[in-house]
Amino acid sequence: MxxxxxxxxxxxxxxxxxxGAKNEALQIISAVLLTAEPVTISNIPDIVDVNLQIELLQEMGVKVNRVSRDTCIFQADNVNVDHLGSEDFRQKSGKLRGSVMLAGPLLARFKKAYVPKPGGDKIGRRRLDTHIIGFQKLGANFHFDDAQHFFQLSTTGLKGVDILLDEPSVTGTANILMAAVMAEGKTSIYNAACEPYLQQLCRMLMRMGAKIAGVGSNLLIIEGVESLKGTEHRMLxxxxxxxxxxxxxxxxxxxxxxxxxxxxxxxxxxxxxxxxxxxxxxxxxxxxxxxxxxxxxxxxxxxxxxxxxxxxxxxxxxxxxxxxxxxxxxxxxxxxxxxxxxxxxxxxxxxxxxxxxxxxxxxxxxxxxxxxxxxxxxxxxxxxxxxxxxxxxxxxxxxxxxxxxxxxxxxxxxxxxxxxxxxxxxxxxxxxxxx
The missing domain is CATH 3.65.10.10 (Enolpyruvate transferase domain)
Known part of the structure; x- marks a missing residue:
């Protein structure tokens, strides 16, 4: 110590x-899983939580070219989704609350995800209900493993739906948003968080080909698309x-x-x-x-x-x-x-x-x-x-x-x-x- x-x-x-913004980074870096094309992200903060998130992506098969300490090129064209069920992933992801942000992109593109018991700061109860309920409404099923303390999520295909969040959770909004951008049909997220970092995520996804209306408001309207492309993004x-x-x-x-x-x-x-x-x-x-x-x-x-x-x-x-x-x-x-x-x-x-x-x-x-x-x-x-x-x-x-x-x-x-x-x-x- x-x-x-x-x-x-x-x-x-x-x-x-x-x-670069820590809270933006954990969302933006998770979003690279939504496409098989290269995504370049700059102004990445060189901090423990963000570096651990990048390690998690690498271990599941995402190619990471760290051209400098604040810039990475990611390419998720050969992801090993089965690694998410491993003990190694559970141990490492459980240390970082930001790992929950991987679930939305994984459900959207690979139709399954694993969510560990939240890690991070000991500042009080930080529940995952908003995330899980949102995924359920989009058509995902979940099972909680009492012994291993993690959620297993799966879907045969996400479908757009109207969602009213019980709280304007930033991570909950971001996670559900990333799942919805490739869901079939239209999704509305009401009582959505509207922080600048969430607006940044929306703009990045739109450059990738997502269709999102209401950016900066508490009502997001998403028209699902079949696939997303690569992009470049600089953090605030x-x-x-x-x-x-x-x-x-x-x-x-x-x-x-x-x-x-x-x-x-x-x-x-x-x-x-x-x-x-x-x-x-x-x-x-x-x-x-x-x-x-x-x-x-x-x-x-x-x-x-x-x-x-x-x-x-x-x-x-x-x-x-x-x-x-x-x-x-x-x-x-x-x-x-x-x-x-x-x-x-x-x-x-x-x-x-x-x-x-x-x-x-x-x-x-x-x-x-x-x-x-x-x-x-x-x-x-x-x-x-x-x-x-x-x-x-x-x-x-x-x-x-x-x-x-x-x-x-x-x-x-x-x-x-x-x-x-x-x-x-x-x-x-x-x-x-x-x-």
């Missing part, structure tokens, strides 16, 4: 480029990294430029950090965060305490709730953080409180942060990363704290952030990876 040794209190300066910058870097700059009183930030795809993210009092300048597609002695949390118009909560797009992404909470600890003023979508994501705040932050954990979903306005700086401690986003929130706290901090279990951070230690070192951060 590796750790970061961090010496905080350093003001950072310079430019940083966000990686990772909005979670962009938000993380905005928070990092403010928390450490730094002056940072986030290059090629994909501003038009960030939604309300800049607005939420602005509500914490963080100043930003948009320069083309770059975000400049100037040095600030202090930043003050806004109130609602009637003077009541600000609440920041997560919500499906175009609401605020739950992946930045941990970052916002930590950044608020050194602001002036108070804010109620309400994490609605995952019941275990706030369980790292005890460590931030141990660092000296004033936080009231109301229940598993809500925490009140009383900003100290830097009157009492955070102090370095030893802590362990429970999930990707909490790990980076801890790292931001450590970089702003007095003294040295140790962050253990950084494999969680590596799952979602590419070479984060080296990229922050280039800004002047004092951070050392210890294996």
């Amino acid at each position: 590796s750790s970061f040794q961090v010496t905080g209190g350093k003001k950072l300066t310079g430019e940083i480029v966000p990686q 910058p990772d909005m979670i990294e962009v938000g993380s870097f905005i928070g990092l700059a403010a928390m450490t009183q730094s002056e940072i430029t986030i290059k090629n930030a994909g501003i038009e795809h960030l939604g309300v993210i800049p607005e939420k950090f602005a509500q914490l009092g963080i100043k930003m300048e948009f320069r083309g597609d770059d975000i400049f965060i100037p040095y600030q002695e202090k930043y003050e949390i806004q109130t609602f118009l009637d003077g009541t305490v600000l609440t920041i909560y997560d919500h499906p797009w175009p609401g605020f992404t739950p992946d930045l709730i941990s970052i916002v909470l930590v950044v608020a600890t050194q602001a002036v003023g108070s804010v109620l953080i309400h994490q609605k979508m995952f019941e275990s994501r706030l369980f790292f705040v005890d460590k931030v409180m141990e660092m000296g932050a004033q936080i009231i954990l109301c229940d598993p979903h809500r925490a009140t942060v009383i900003g100290l306005g830097r009157k009492h700086p955070l102090r370095g401690i030893t802590m362990s990363s429970p999930d990707i986003r909490a790990g980076v929130a801890m790292l931001i706290a450590a970089l702003s704290a007095e003294g040295k901090s140790t962050i253990q279990n950084i494999e969680q951070i590596d799952r979602g952030y590419q070479n984060i230690d080296k990229r922050l070192q280039a800004l002047g951060a004092e951070i050392v990876r210890v294996n």
Whole structure:
């Protein structure tokens, strides 16, 4: 197990480029299974979760030419579908929640799929009902193997149908969409997720020959086609990294430029950090965060305490709730953080409180942060990363704290952030990876 040794209190300066979007990558890379023709994907984040997804494709027979660390040419013209039922596939895919995204393309093209018990972050219950019910409505049968903890899916042929999702699940929408593009007839998906990453997937599929209407809305209409062709696709910058870097700059009183930030795809993210009092300048597609002695949390118009909560797009992404909470600890003023979508994501705040932050954990979903306005700086401690986003929130706290901090279990951070230690070192951060 590796750790970061961090010496905080350093003001950072310079430019940083966000990686390709992790959450987009897991969908886009799965979609290469829909065609036997070459698919070129660029701006791929070089992170554990994405590399594991690529390994899964290779092991089932997909040809992968990694022309650079951020660009791959995939060709799924000789897929061994039987490998999906192997113990090796179950073990490896069970470590990665993104492996569930393979099911939709496999059902569409090969008429069978295997879905392992979800892996990934331990941030609460993340059920697969939306995926499985959607596949059933399209005409798939499933069997759950209690002993091996995985779903076996099969179909004699998917047929278009009207689907009302019980929740606007991003992965559920993407999976059902990929299954529907080659189903017979018309499929409508209502209450669909409409995140930029889902829109990216739709546009890629349309370049491959899929017929999709309603992109960017919560109602997708898909006319099934017999086959899809190859294409080229470039991923968006990772909005979670962009938000993380905005928070990092403010928390450490730094002056940072986030290059090629994909501003038009960030939604309300800049607005939420602005509500914490963080100043930003948009320069083309770059975000400049100037040095600030202090930043003050806004109130609602009637003077009541600000609440920041997560919500499906175009609401605020739950992946930045941990970052916002930590950044608020050194602001002036108070804010109620309400994490609605995952019941275990706030369980790292005890460590931030141990660092000296004033936080009231109301229940598993809500925490009140009383900003100290830097009157009492955070102090370095030893802590362990429970999930990707909490790990980076801890790292931001450590970089702003007095003294040295140790962050253990950084494999969680590596799952979602590419070479984060080296990229922050280039800004002047004092951070050392210890294996």
